[in-house]
Amino acid sequence: MEHSKYRIYTVMAVMCAAGLVLIGQLVRWQVVEHYRFVAWAEAEHQDELVIPSRRGEVRDRSGYLLATDLIEYDISVSPKIVSDPPVTADRLDALLDMSREEILQRLTSKKPWVPIAGGVSQSVGETIFEWDLTGLQVEPRPKRVYPEGHLGAHVLGFVNNNGNGFYGVEGYYDTLLRGKPGLQAGERSPFGEMIPLAVSHFVPPVSGATLYLTIDRTVQSLVQQELENAVRQYQAQGGSVVVLDPKTGAILAMAGYPDYDPNTFSVSDNSLFADPNVSEQYEPGSVFKIITMAAGLDAGVIGPEGIIYDGGLIEIGGRVIYNWDRQGHGNVDMTDVLAKSLNVGAAQVAMALGKDRFYTYVKRFGFGRLTEIDLENEGPGTLKTPKDATWHESDLGTNSFGQGIAVTPVQAAAAIAAVANNGLLMKPYAVQRITNGERSVEVKPIVVRRVVSADTAHTLTNMLVNALKRANSQALLPGYQVAGKTGTAQIPVPGGYHPTLTLTSFGGYLPADDPQVMILVIIDRPSTSKWGSQTAAPTFNRIAEQMVVLLDIPPDDVRLAQAGQ
Amino acid sequence: MSSNTMISLRPENVIRQLPWRLDSKAALGFLLLLATFSLVGWLYLSQASAVTTTSYRIDELRVELDQLKNQNASLSLEIAELEALSRVEARARDIGFEPTTGFEYLPVTHYPMPLESEATLYGATHIESSIDAYAVEVESPGWWVEKLDAFAAWLESE
Numbered sequence: 001m002e003h004s005k006y007r008i009y010t011v012m013a014v015m016c017a018a019g020l021v022l023i024g025q026l027v028r029w030q031v032v033e034h035y036r037f038v039a040w041a042e043a044e045h046q047d048e049l050v051i052p053s054r055r056g057e058v059r060d061r062s063g064y065l066l067a068t069d070l071i072e073y074d075i076s077v078s079p080k081i082v083s084d085p086p087v088t089a090d091r092l093d094a095l096l097d098m099s100r101e102e103i104l105q106r107l108t109s110k111k112p113w114v115p116i117a118g119g120v121s122q123s124v125g126e127t128i129f130e131w132d133l134t135g136l137q138v139e140p141r142p143k144r145v146y147p148e149g150h151l152g153a154h155v156l157g158f159v160n161n162n163g164n165g166f167y168g169v170e171g172y173y174d175t176l177l178r179g180k181p182g183l184q185a186g187e188r189s190p191f192g193e194m195i196p197l198a199v200s201h202f203v204p205p206v207s208g209a210t211l212y213l214t215i216d217r218t219v220q221s222l223v224q225q226e227l228e229n230a231v232r233q234y235q236a237q238g239g240s241v242v243v244l245d246p247k248t249g250a251i252l253a254m255a256g257y258p259d260y261d262p263n264t265f266s267v268s269d270n271s272l273f274a275d276p277n278v279s280e281q282y283e284p285g286s287v288f289k290i291i292t293m294a295a296g297l298d299a300g301v302i303g304p305e306g307i308i309y310d311g312g313l314i315e316i317g318g319r320v321i322y323n324w325d326r327q328g329h330g331n332v333d334m335t336d337v338l339a340k341s342l343n344v345g346a347a348q349v350a351m352a353l354g355k356d357r358f359y360t361y362v363k364r365f366g367f368g369r370l371t372e373i374d375l376e377n378e379g380p381g382t383l384k385t386p387k388d389a390t391w392h393e394s395d396l397g398t399n400s401f402g403q404g405i406a407v408t409p410v411q412a413a414a415a416i417a418a419v420a421n422n423g424l425l426m427k428p429y430a431v432q433r434i435t436n437g438e439r440s441v442e443v444k445p446i447v448v449r450r451v452v453s454a455d456t457a458h459t460l461t462n463m464l465v466n467a468l469k470r471a472n473s474q475a476l477l478p479g480y481q482v483a484g485k486t487g488t489a490q491i492p493v494p495g496g497y498h499p500t501l502t503l504t505s506f507g508g509y510l511p512a513d514d515p516q517v518m519i520l521v522i523i524d525r526p527s528t529s530k531w532g533s534q535t536a537a538p539t540f541n542r543i544a545e546q547m548v549v550l551l552d553i554p555p556d557d558v559r560l561a562q563a564g565q
Numbered sequence: 566m567s568s569n570t571m572i573s574l575r576p577e578n579v580i581r582q583l584p585w586r587l588d589s590k591a592a593l594g595f596l597l598l599l600a601t602f603s604l605v606g607w608l609y610l611s612q613a614s615a616v617t618t619t620s621y622r623i624d625e626l627r628v629e630l631d632q633l634k635n636q637n638a639s640l641s642l643e644i645a646e647l648e649a650l651s652r653v654e655a656r657a658r659d660i661g662f663e664p665t666t667g668f669e670y671l672p673v674t675h676y677p678m679p680l681e682s683e684a685t686l687y688g689a690t691h692i693e694s695s696i697d698a699y700a701v702e703v704e705s706p707g708w709w710v711e712k713l714d715a716f717a718a719w720l721e722s723e
Contacts, residue, residue: 221650
């Protein structure tokens with residue numbers, strides 16, 4: 001009797017426990033996790049379809065297409081629901097570049113989903129889509145195409161397979177270019193189709209904006225061609241060129257060599273992607289004497305006809321600075337300092353200025369900070385000032401002729417352009433207009449600041465013109481007054497500078513009295529000559545000679561005669 | 566049971582005498598209700614049908630619009646590829662054009678033309694003589710003009 005009572009209690013206890021578990025689970029499902037199950041149930045028959053937006057185009061200043069999206073199709077299959085694989089294979093065989101056996105093998109695969117072909121052309125993709133075959137999926141996929149190939153590759157950048165823009169304007173304006181994807185949400189049938197009468201929500205996609213660059217494709221092509229020729233002719237390792245309108249800061253052309261074709265970026269060397277004109281820094285060498293001279297003239301510590309004595313060397317902060325030819329040139333005026341590119345003269349100007357004023361001017365010209373050009377991956381360069389622990393007294397001397405300071409080509413170009421533009425530093429920019437449907441936004445030139453007075457700028461321009469004439473520079477262009485300066489910089493290596501390799505440059509503008517174009521040429525490690533006067537200057541000349549025709553800049557006498565009429 | 570109770574077997578009497586006979590007003594009401602429901606049902610179904618049809622049509626048009634946009638982009642690309650500088654340059658060289666070198670600028674009197682009315686500035690005689698000079702030039706095109714025309718014709722034919 002006692003034993004049976006015990007068994008009844010045991011059964012009751014087990015049943016109570018089971019009942020409690022059951023009640024507990026019901027409470028969990030009905031109360032605690034109510035929303036989760038509701039959401040789960042809704043997800044079973046509610047569907048959200050993201051409609052991709054169309055990426056905007058990129059065009060040059062005249063409207064020529066430089067980048068656009070081409071639609072390709074990916075074809076895939078769910079083999080289990082294909083109604084008649086052999087017939088489907090026959091139809092696909094006629095369009096796809098695959099054998100019938102291969103297609104049939106995929107159509108009859110045991111897997112739930114199998115890709116058949118990727119990157120199929122638009123006409124083929126649309127034909128298959130219109131067949132509306134059960135089990136076949138035809139998905140459109142945009143592919144970024146650059147019809148001009150290499151042209152302006154560094155300025156443009158590229159778009160990867162996931163639709164993300166990198167480098168150049170593709171990277172900088174990625175958000176604007178990609179637009180906003182649309183959304184189609186609603187109840188779907190067991191076949192996966194939206195139920196028309198159910199509550200639905202549709203947000204149309206917004207296409208990306210179209211960018212009109214300041215780049216002129218003809219000028220860009222000329223610059224790229226001449227740069228490539230120069231790199232080959234002087235057996236250099238590379239080079240870069242910046243061409244801008246000094247009055248606005250608009251980039252007319254910007255090239256780096258070697259470059260790549262953005263259509264095939266995936267098989268290109270990654271190191272070629274960054275634009276050397278905005279991302280890489282270099283020691284500018286004697287081109288920087290333009291800045292030192294501008295500062296000296298503006299501060300009034302020197303005059304254009306002021307005479308200094310060049311003994312061939314000068315000691316600053318315990319370091320002896322020599323001229324490039326290790327010679328003394330005696331009494332020279334400031335134009336001679338530029339014409340003969342005398343380091344000793346530039347160092348004397350910097351010393352006369354003093355470290356505070358010198359670096360104030362250097363910063364005003366925009367060195368050591370971003371120009372804020374609208375291209376991705378811009379670097380600020382490297383500028384040591386007396387406030388930095390690593391700065392040394394001798395840096396004042398070496399910086400005066402562009403050694404021990406690193407700048408980006410676009411910084412150097414913008415700074416020289418400021419002298420051409422009556423002392424006003426303009427913000428360089430690569431996009432002149434952004435349009436989206438009916439709306440259009442013009443990008444206005446931005447004055448960053450006045451770096452020197454207009455009088456200083458005019459005086460320095462005349463000095464630069466005369467300096468080129470005195471030096472009988474190869475940059476001179478018959479019929480035009482050219483202002484500019486060569487540079488030959490040693491290449492820094494760990495522990496000092498490379499004994500033989502140089503980076504040569506020429507920065508100049510024309511016509512000197514009314515500058516229309518500023519050109520900076522940089523040749524990296526030329527082998528035939530290590531001097532800027534024999535490599536970068538003639539390259540400048542060749543570019544300028546053709547550019548005046550492209551930009552319709554008549555010779556000075558013709559232009560002045562026209563202006564006088 | 567009363568013996569004088571008469572039961573008529575005529576159909577109208579049978580119906581009239583049925584216990585469940587409906588009142589004529591109630592029947593009318595019922596019919597009206599039925600008609601209303603039918604009308605509403607018909608309206609709903611016809612609207613639903615129209616909405617469904619329109620919805621599918623919108624979807625089709627959306628797809629068509631997308632395809633047209635794609636075709637448009639494809640044609641723009643084709644034009645851009647045909648206009649690509651490298652291609653134009655190669656074809657120009659093929660038909661005998663060379664890069665321009667050795668420019669010589671000739672100052673031309675009164676060029677560009679002033680914005681003011683020519684008649685005011687020079688008088689009618691001057692304009693006529695200018696037009697005559699231009700007409701003579703057009704009538705005898707030089708080798709260069711012929712080449713340019715040939716190039717323009719080739720571009721158009723492309």
